[in-house]
Amino acid sequence: MAAAGLYTIGGSFWEFGEPDWDNTEFFMMFGVAEDHDSNPIKKGLAKLKERGAKFVSVNPVRTGYSAVADEWVPIRPGTDGLLVMAICQELIRTGRVDFDWLARYSNAPWLVIDTPREASHGSFARDADGHPLAIDGRTGKPSNALRSDIRVRLSGTVEVEPGVPARPAYDLLMRRCMETAYSPEIAAARTGVPASVIRRLARELADAAFERAIRLAQPWTDWAGRRHTHVTGRPVAMHAMRGISAHSNGFHTCRAIHILQMLLGAIDCPGAFRYKAPFPRPCPPGQKPVGKPGEVAPGAPLAGMPLGFPTWPGDLLVDDAGRPARLDKAYSWEAPLAAHGMMHMVIANAHAGDPYPIDTLFMFMANMSWNSSMNTTRTMEMLTDRDPESGEYRIPHIIYSDAYASEMVAYADLVLPDTTYLERHDCISLLDRPISSAEGPADAIRHPVLKPDPDVRPFQDVLITLGERLGFPGLLTAEGEPRYPGGYPDYMVNHERRPGLGMLAGWRGAQGELIGRGTPNPEQLERYKENGAFWFHEMPPEMHWNRHANGDYLSWAKDMGFIDSTNQIVLQLYCEPLQRFRQAARGFGTYQPPKALCSRIETYFDPLPIWYPPLAQAALLDEYPLHAITQRPMAMYHSWGGQNAWLRQIHGANAIYLHHATAAAQSITDGDWIWVESATGRVKGQARLMDGVERHTVWTWNAIAKRKGSWNLDTDAPEATHAVLFNHLIPEFLPRAGDAARLSNSDPVTGQAAWFDLRVRIRKALPEEAGEAAPQFAPLPRPPGLAPAPTISRYGEDFHPRPKPLRRKLT
Amino acid sequence: MTGLPASTDKKLGLVIDLDTCVGCHACAVNCKEWNTGGHSAPLTDEDPYGGDASGVWFNRIHAFEVGEGTAGRTVHFPRSCLHCETPACVTVCPTGASYKRETDGIVLVDEDHCIGCKLCSWACPYGAREYDLDAGVMKKCTLCVDRIYNENLSKTERVPACVATCPAGARHFGDFADPQSEVSILTAARGGYDLMPEIDMKPTNKYLPPRPRANTCTAPVTDDDSIAPSGFLGLVDRVFSR
Amino acid sequence: MHPAYSVIFFTVSSGLGFGALMLLGFLALIGRLDPDPWLAAAVMAFALGTAAGGLMASALHLGHPERAWRAFSQWRTSWLSREGIAAIATFPPALVFALGWVVFGEVRFPYACAAGVAALLALATVTCTGMIYQSLTAIRAWAMELVTPGYIIMALAGASLWLAFAWRLVGNVDPMVTHMPLAAVLLGWALKAIYWRRLDIPSRGPTVQSATGLGAEGVPVRLLESPHTQENFVMREMGHRVARKHAVQLRRLAQGLAFALPLVLTQGVAQFPDLASWLATVLVLTAAVSGTLGLCVERWLFFAEARHAVTLYYGASRT
Numbered sequence A: 001m002a003a004a005g006l007y008t009i010g011g012s013f014w015e016f017g018e019p020d021w022d023n024t025e026f027f028m029m030f031g032v033a034e035d036h037d038s039n040p041i042k043k044g045l046a047k048l049k050e051r052g053a054k055f056v057s058v059n060p061v062r063t064g065y066s067a068v069a070d071e072w073v074p075i076r077p078g079t080d081g082l083l084v085m086a087i088c089q090e091l092i093r094t095g096r097v098d099f100d101w102l103a104r105y106s107n108a109p110w111l112v113i114d115t116p117r118e119a120s121h122g123s124f125a126r127d128a129d130g131h132p133l134a135i136d137g138r139t140g141k142p143s144n145a146l147r148s149d150i151r152v153r154l155s156g157t158v159e160v161e162p163g164v165p166a167r168p169a170y171d172l173l174m175r176r177c178m179e180t181a182y183s184p185e186i187a188a189a190r191t192g193v194p195a196s197v198i199r200r201l202a203r204e205l206a207d208a209a210f211e212r213a214i215r216l217a218q219p220w221t222d223w224a225g226r227r228h229t230h231v232t233g234r235p236v237a238m239h240a241m242r243g244i245s246a247h248s249n250g251f252h253t254c255r256a257i258h259i260l261q262m263l264l265g266a267i268d269c270p271g272a273f274r275y276k277a278p279f280p281r282p283c284p285p286g287q288k289p290v291g292k293p294g295e296v297a298p299g300a301p302l303a304g305m306p307l308g309f310p311t312w313p314g315d316l317l318v319d320d321a322g323r324p325a326r327l328d329k330a331y332s333w334e335a336p337l338a339a340h341g342m343m344h345m346v347i348a349n350a351h352a353g354d355p356y357p358i359d360t361l362f363m364f365m366a367n368m369s370w371n372s373s374m375n376t377t378r379t380m381e382m383l384t385d386r387d388p389e390s391g392e393y394r395i396p397h398i399i400y401s402d403a404y405a406s407e408m409v410a411y412a413d414l415v416l417p418d419t420t421y422l423e424r425h426d427c428i429s430l431l432d433r434p435i436s437s438a439e440g441p442a443d444a445i446r447h448p449v450l451k452p453d454p455d456v457r458p459f460q461d462v463l464i465t466l467g468e469r470l471g472f473p474g475l476l477t478a479e480g481e482p483r484y485p486g487g488y489p490d491y492m493v494n495h496e497r498r499p500g501l502g503m504l505a506g507w508r509g510a511q512g513e514l515i516g517r518g519t520p521n522p523e524q525l526e527r528y529k530e531n532g533a534f535w536f537h538e539m540p541p542e543m544h545w546n547r548h549a550n551g552d553y554l555s556w557a558k559d560m561g562f563i564d565s566t567n568q569i570v571l572q573l574y575c576e577p578l579q580r581f582r583q584a585a586r587g588f589g590t591y592q593p594p595k596a597l598c599s600r601i602e603t604y605f606d607p608l609p610i611w612y613p614p615l616a617q618a619a620l621l622d623e624y625p626l627h628a629i630t631q632r633p634m635a636m637y638h639s640w641g642g643q644n645a646w647l648r649q650i651h652g653a654n655a656i657y658l659h660h661a662t663a664a665a666q667s668i669t670d671g672d673w674i675w676v677e678s679a680t681g682r683v684k685g686q687a688r689l690m691d692g693v694e695r696h697t698v699w700t701w702n703a704i705a706k707r708k709g710s711w712n713l714d715t716d717a718p719e720a721t722h723a724v725l726f727n728h729l730i731p732e733f734l735p736r737a738g739d740a741a742r743l744s745n746s747d748p749v750t751g752q753a754a755w756f757d758l759r760v761r762i763r764k765a766l767p768e769e770a771g772e773a774a775p776q777f778a779p780l781p782r783p784p785g786l787a788p789a790p791t792i793s794r795y796g797e798d799f800h801p802r803p804k805p806l807r808r809k810l811t
Numbered sequence B: 001m002t003g004l005p006a007s008t009d010k011k012l013g014l015v016i017d018l019d020t021c022v023g024c025h026a027c028a029v030n031c032k033e034w035n036t037g038g039h040s041a042p043l044t045d046e047d048p049y050g051g052d053a054s055g056v057w058f059n060r061i062h063a064f065e066v067g068e069g070t071a072g073r074t075v076h077f078p079r080s081c082l083h084c085e086t087p088a089c090v091t092v093c094p095t096g097a098s099y100k101r102e103t104d105g106i107v108l109v110d111e112d113h114c115i116g117c118k119l120c121s122w123a124c125p126y127g128a129r130e131y132d133l134d135a136g137v138m139k140k141c142t143l144c145v146d147r148i149y150n151e152n153l154s155k156t157e158r159v160p161a162c163v164a165t166c167p168a169g170a171r172h173f174g175d176f177a178d179p180q181s182e183v184s185i186l187t188a189a190r191g192g193y194d195l196m197p198e199i200d201m202k203p204t205n206k207y208l209p210p211r212p213r214a215n216t217c218t219a220p221v222t223d224d225d226s227i228a229p230s231g232f233l234g235l236v237d238r239v240f241s242r
Numbered sequence C: 001m002h003p004a005y006s007v008i009f010f011t012v013s014s015g016l017g018f019g020a021l022m023l024l025g026f027l028a029l030i031g032r033l034d035p036d037p038w039l040a041a042a043v044m045a046f047a048l049g050t051a052a053g054g055l056m057a058s059a060l061h062l063g064h065p066e067r068a069w070r071a072f073s074q075w076r077t078s079w080l081s082r083e084g085i086a087a088i089a090t091f092p093p094a095l096v097f098a099l100g101w102v103v104f105g106e107v108r109f110p111y112a113c114a115a116g117v118a119a120l121l122a123l124a125t126v127t128c129t130g131m132i133y134q135s136l137t138a139i140r141a142w143a144m145e146l147v148t149p150g151y152i153i154m155a156l157a158g159a160s161l162w163l164a165f166a167w168r169l170v171g172n173v174d175p176m177v178t179h180m181p182l183a184a185v186l187l188g189w190a191l192k193a194i195y196w197r198r199l200d201i202p203s204r205g206p207t208v209q210s211a212t213g214l215g216a217e218g219v220p221v222r223l224l225e226s227p228h229t230q231e232n233f234v235m236r237e238m239g240h241r242v243a244r245k246h247a248v249q250l251r252r253l254a255q256g257l258a259f260a261l262p263l264v265l266t267q268g269v270a271q272f273p274d275l276a277s278w279l280a281t282v283l284v285l286t287a288a289v290s291g292t293l294g295l296c297v298e299r300w301l302f303f304a305e306a307r308h309a310v311t312l313y314y315g316a317s318r319t
């Protein structure tokens, strides 16, 4: 999701953008149950419905947001890309495209070289100064596409050099979208969305964008210094989340959605998707992942950020044989653009010693032996598996920091009990996942409101102490003294990622008079606390729109340290970095993928969006006819909602939801115990029949089930006896293709885990099998010294002292 | 006194908007959080970490499916005391612990007089009363009586806890006796209705039905659209300025 | 509604007690009381014991029994208050009557009057008990006119069997006493049969559509998700469901025990006067015990088959 956005529009759904709730006329949401900034979405939906704007939710399940949608589009999981491309075909076919927007703000006019057997094939034609070329409408000749006064063409062919033909990127996109594979009829067959509905949706999108365009009387200055009196708004907004990204075709599907937005000119303008600071950034942002074999050495700090944005094979973290350098194989040929890393493969890779065995697995705040791993049963075995010859553990030493007695704690050799977020400082920084809104940047802190348990230290303080003891230069002064003696609060205020750029952007400078860039302000945290623990700066209105091409904004953003140059951020319909990897797979260039991965790279590194069936499903269609997905329950936060005495009364167990027709086919009724089986495992839970679910889909609430003995719950807690965890069913590896290396069940472009590609079948359990969920595991031993959980809670009693009434416990 | 006031000066209550409620349970949790330290403290939880966890809640969120197929709809449905005008839960009470206030119509339980006979919970058709087995008394939604008149809270905060926290703007609070109040206007504008009117409790709280579905596409979609397929190339075959 | 065994026990026992007082008052007024002191002591002990025992037990079962005295204050509106007052008021005249009958063996004026007053107050008490249930509009099965008469008749039927046994125990075969059960039991049976038939008519009462205001007539409305995954007070107290098949079987059992068997036994004994007296007594005793057991099953069904309106929010489509 984030990768597709950053390589296409310099921002993304997820946490880097939001819809314009106040002005949008047509809001389309793909695969969202809750999302991170969930309350703002609920507020937004209420505003939008109040104004009578139309809200369409594309989702296999009709609950929560989809329940209040004006139109619920029940799509078969993993096929949204087809739906979106079919809508693009309809828009292109009926000419309802904002060509002016594409010409002005995207690389639609840039010429793509068409020399199939050459290294340069598919790359942008550039002039001597490296500027991309476009067809100059007046001369018909290639010319610097970035000139503000050029009048460009979006179709046709031109020779950029003798014998070197090239076409505008839009011309190629147009042909891709017009392929019959992406026609509404073909899409209807696979998505389950009728062709007439697809055509109507395309028409409604176009009507809203063009017939109900907004002309906002808001003057602004563009990147070329030209003054505009009004801003044009295309009031069509979109949002998407893991319903798109948790499939192995998620990257391309998400790019397709952004391209649909671009065809309608609906990016960062009134009524459309709007960036959140510090975005937009160049597509993709400039930093490269650090960690090539030469760049990592014991006792020496990493030379830069471990995460980044590769733009050519040379950026990958692989050895000269092309093998992954990182344990999780992120930024290897298996997952070249792994913007978030591939945390879900760490245990499996460490266990297999592939790419290399490890000595210590150090984890923080991740319940990896239960709900945040695939193939949970196998993962648990891996954590305790021994090498047959040496008898040693394959993963010898596990250190884990958790605030609760989760399932992962039992597997740790050393447990670092952490405070809860109420007992320590935390920082929600613009350098990581900001809480900005479209109107301006914002960040926040958490500060202790409860005194922590005496022998529990905040994890961030522990990390800083660890760094000091390991002699990290970043944490020690020249004299070898701790640079941040005050611990994490000290670090939050005084650490500078780059001169003047710290963790917090508010109240910088000696007197706290600066924002964004400024010297550390010792009183910064106090100022945050006075302001409700957050900082927000509303940008002047002329900076609010078209920020990728807004001169005032671009210069301000550079001063704030968001971006490094004030050049226009040209949005990328055509993604050249992908083509570079594809050419490498075709045998060009010094860095080429291992033989076994060539066809994979060539297929999936298409610079234009494609749709393909989710990888794990390719072989299993008839044996496992149903899709299995999960949804976030709004009242719980992953697994640790279960330790809350109130919340577990709401979600103490989870049923397996399926369509009543699908259930009737196997005479399954409400409450029946059923098996859900995949090629990887099987689980047993109780069925709940419903109407509002796509017929080939079964689903459940995420992360409700608990292993017996965990979380200080009684062993008869419904979380252990009745709840069901789908993670046991999800394979962490794709079906092995011959003797090729095992590939992770992830997106081939970004390594994003394909949680929702799961294919299953269901079967009614035998009468004697009814009564308890499966699989069951030996109860976890109680952590030593853990006080037994209370059998009655009178929380709040002391806030309202009253004479103790005669309290008798009746039967 | 369990006699009902002939009429009340104000008719305070809630409007629940079923068009925007997404069933997030925030109102139910925030209600329990406020009230477990308020008028009816504590809202006891039995076996809180065991197999039969069960606690006292004043507001609970159901979800219903209405109709089938494309006409079908999922509706998230919050349920709490409706502070009825002629509530049987008051008249049946043998001790006078259950009473309706003459000033604002709020229906409350005086826990110092309640003998825990549970008859009022039987009398309420909406299941709005929950018995605190440990405290031996009946408890129910108080319309946050210890909050809406609370001087040391800011004006904006003097609304029920459930109304304050609802992110979807699906809960409104006000005086139904005042025709100009937001709740009265909303009820009239959106066709607010009573639950189980036939049982004649005359609920004060009103529910707003889901709005009719916004449908922007009026013109019928014809397959052979006006532009012939080959036509789209013509549309793009021109010059665009930057 | 949850048929708690304790509640069934209190209401049946107090029903028998006040039912007995009603019959004794009637017998006293028409001069058919047998002055035998042993009979008097036994019968009065039974009547007062069951009446008082039922009330005490239900009080003890309250959340705050120490405040039970408050339960008399709302007689203007609360049938439960009225029941309490009527019940307490019954005891003085009943004790005066008991004094006369048991201590002085005196059954005429003024004790007969006391018996009559006690009988009327007992009738008032049982009427109030019936009205507590009949006034609950939230429970369709209870908000029916037959409920209060049902409580009265069942009390009389149950008590009449015990009185017939007591009379026989002391060898008194006054036809008035031996035939009382015939009238009460037959009337009870008829009344119950009508009640159950009316109960089985699909109710015009509230539906899930009217409870939620969703779905016009005929549009299905189904519970998708309950607010909690474990049981709570409301579901434990009012969510009890009894399977249709099970309920029909229990209705037959109740009729057999409460009506059929007692009738056969009491009338059988009446038809064969020359039966050995010990055998007759045992048969009449069996009738009485069977009648009481039948009453318990009938009361269990009265609760179990009652569907509370709140169940409409938890998956029921009608009550």
Ligand SMILES: Nc1nc2c(c(=O)[nH]1)N[C@H]1C(S)=C(S)[C@@H](COP(=O)(O)OP(=O)(O)OC[C@H]3O[C@@H](n4cnc5c(=O)[nH]c(N)nc54)[C@H](O)[C@@H]3O)O[C@H]1N2
Pocket: A030, A031, A032, A033, A034, A035, A036, A038, A058, A059, A060, A061, A075, A076, A077, A078, A079, A080, A241, A242, A243, A244, A247, A629, A630, A631, A632, A633, A634, A635, A636, A637, A638, A702, A756
């Ligand atoms: N309350 C709460 N909020 C949370 C979290 C939580 O645990 N609790 N977790 C946080 C985290 S870590 C994350 S990553 C986000 C996740 O936020 P979301 O992505 O909103 O949450 P999910 O439940 O993963 O959403 C998946 C949704 O996509 C739908 N879906 C599944 N497959 C498809 C498909 O192929 N196509 C389409 N169109 N839809 C599909 C599912 O039915 C579901 O509604 O939520 C964050 N916020």
Ligand SMILES: Nc1nc2c(c(=O)[nH]1)N[C@H]1C(S)=C(S)[C@@H](COP(=O)(O)OP(=O)(O)OC[C@H]3O[C@@H](n4cnc5c(=O)[nH]c(N)nc54)[C@H](O)[C@@H]3O)O[C@H]1N2
Pocket: A242, A364, A365, A366, A367, A368, A371, A372, A373, A401, A402, A403, A404, A405, A406, A407, A408, A418, A419, A420, A421, A459, A630, A631, A637, A638, A639, A640, A702, A703, A726, A727, A755
């Ligand atoms: N089937 C299925 N599986 C999924 C998903 C899905 O949609 N479906 N979603 C996936 C996604 S997007 C995500 S993000 C993961 C989420 O999975 P995780 O990130 O593992 O989330 P949790 O299960 O909550 O585990 C977090 C752990 O941190 C602990 N913790 C809580 N607070 C603190 C604290 O302050 N300090 C410390 N040190 N620990 C703390 C909790 O007790 C818990 O054990 O799940 C993934 N797994």
Ligand code: SF4
Pocket: A036, A037, A038, A039, A040
């Ligand atoms: S969890 Fe916190 S940050 Fe997220 S939506 Fe809820 S209130 Fe907002």
Ligand code: SF4
Pocket: B080, B081, B082, B083, B084, B087, B088, B089, B090, B107, B123, B124, B125, B126, B127, B128, B129, B140, B201
């Ligand atoms: S909703 Fe129930 S508890 Fe509330 S006033 Fe009405 S009858 Fe009484």
Ligand code: SF4
Pocket: B092, B093, B094, B095, B096, B097, B098, B109, B113, B114, B115, B116, B117, B118, B119, B120, B121, B137, B138
């Ligand atoms: S439980 Fe309390 S409030 Fe309810 S009827 Fe009995 S005494 Fe009145």
Ligand code: SF4
Pocket: B030, B031, B032, B034, B035, B058, B059, B080, B081, B140, B141, B142, B143, B144, B160, B161, B162, B163
């Ligand atoms: S008004 Fe107050 S007591 Fe009533 S449901 Fe809302 S928060 Fe709870």
Ligand code: SF4
Pocket: B020, B021, B022, B023, B024, B025, B026, B027, B028, B061, B076, B078, B165, B166, B167, B168, B169, B170, B171
């Ligand atoms: S907080 Fe609002 S949206 Fe959430 S369940 Fe309550 S009423 Fe519905």
Ligand SMILES: [Mo]
Pocket: none
């Ligand atoms: Mo996540």
